[in-house]
Amino acid sequence: MSMSLTVTNLVKKFGGLTATNDLSFEIEAGQSVGLIGPNGAGKTTVFSQVMGEHRQTSGSIKLGTEEITNLSTPLRIRRGVSRTYQVPRPFSDMTVAENIRVGLMPDSVLGMILNSPNRDRELELALSVGFSEDDLERTPAELSMGDLRKLEMARTMATDPKVLLLDEVFAGLTVAEIAMISDLVQKMRSDGMTFLIVSHDLKALEPLVDTAIAINHGSMISQGSYADVITSDEVRASYLGEA
Numbered sequence: 001m002s003m004s005l006t007v008t009n010l011v012k013k014f015g016g017l018t019a020t021n022d023l024s025f026e027i028e029a030g031q032s033v034g035l036i037g038p039n040g041a042g043k044t045t046v047f048s049q050v051m052g053e054h055r056q057t058s059g060s061i062k063l064g065t066e067e068i069t070n071l072s073t074p075l076r077i078r079r080g081v082s083r084t085y086q087v088p089r090p091f092s093d094m095t096v097a098e099n100i101r102v103g104l105m106p107d108s109v110l111g112m113i114l115n116s117p118n119r120d121r122e123l124e125l126a127l128s129v130g131f132s133e134d135d136l137e138r139t140p141a142e143l144s145m146g147d148l149r150k151l152e153m154a155r156t157m158a159t160d161p162k163v164l165l166l167d168e169v170f171a172g173l174t175v176a177e178i179a180m181i182s183d184l185v186q187k188m189r190s191d192g193m194t195f196l197i198v199s200h201d202l203k204a205l206e207p208l209v210d211t212a213i214a215i216n217h218g219s220m221i222s223q224g225s226y227a228d229v230i231t232s233d234e235v236r237a238s239y240l241g242e243a
Ligand SMILES: Nc1ncnc2c1ncn2[C@@H]1O[C@H](COP(=O)(O)OP(=O)(O)O)[C@@H](O)[C@H]1O
Pocket: 014, 017, 019, 037, 038, 039, 040, 041, 042, 043, 044, 045, 046
């Protein structure tokens, strides 16, 4: 079952800085939207508010028909939203399998220790993102950036999300790794996953999204088809301003 994500009048202030400024958008169930904008535009801050990692200054967030604005992060994950991080953050002293296991039981590390590992599910998740069975016992220190991003995907998929937020999924990847992650996203789209995807690599992003949203200084500057957004005067100016 697919699920929509609705953000309404989202404001986040960090002291005197407004990181998201009255942002409103809706992603229909099963749709994929690209979120673009120059460095510091507020993209990651949108993700952290949707996940409840940063409490919004004002505004509301709905998953499907349910308001999640004031739920804890574990409860939001249980309702069906999950994210990856721009800088992968695996538990460095755990193996690939154990890191995936944490995703399977996001509420508590204690629960993870007490529960018997579900090797079949861990292996299934690892294989689905392109790991081999041998990779299960590797540690993050042994992994390339591509493998770390695969691990991020497996960890989030372990929570069985309906809405997935991907932050800079292609950063630091080789061409082959970009193709691998793209294929994975396409497969998940055909299975009905709803996506919000941040990527500086616009060429890699374009085929993965139905529409796009551009923000700058926390405010929406363009919204619509990918082609219209990317060629809009506002977006061109915001990227030129970055140089
Ligand atoms: N935890 C924080 N404390 C203070 N300022 C922050 C924090 N997180 C982000 N910011 C600021 O908010 C703005 C938006 O940041 P961010 O959402 O990371 O942008 P993007 O992901 O688009 O590059 C930036 O000016 C950044 O410095």
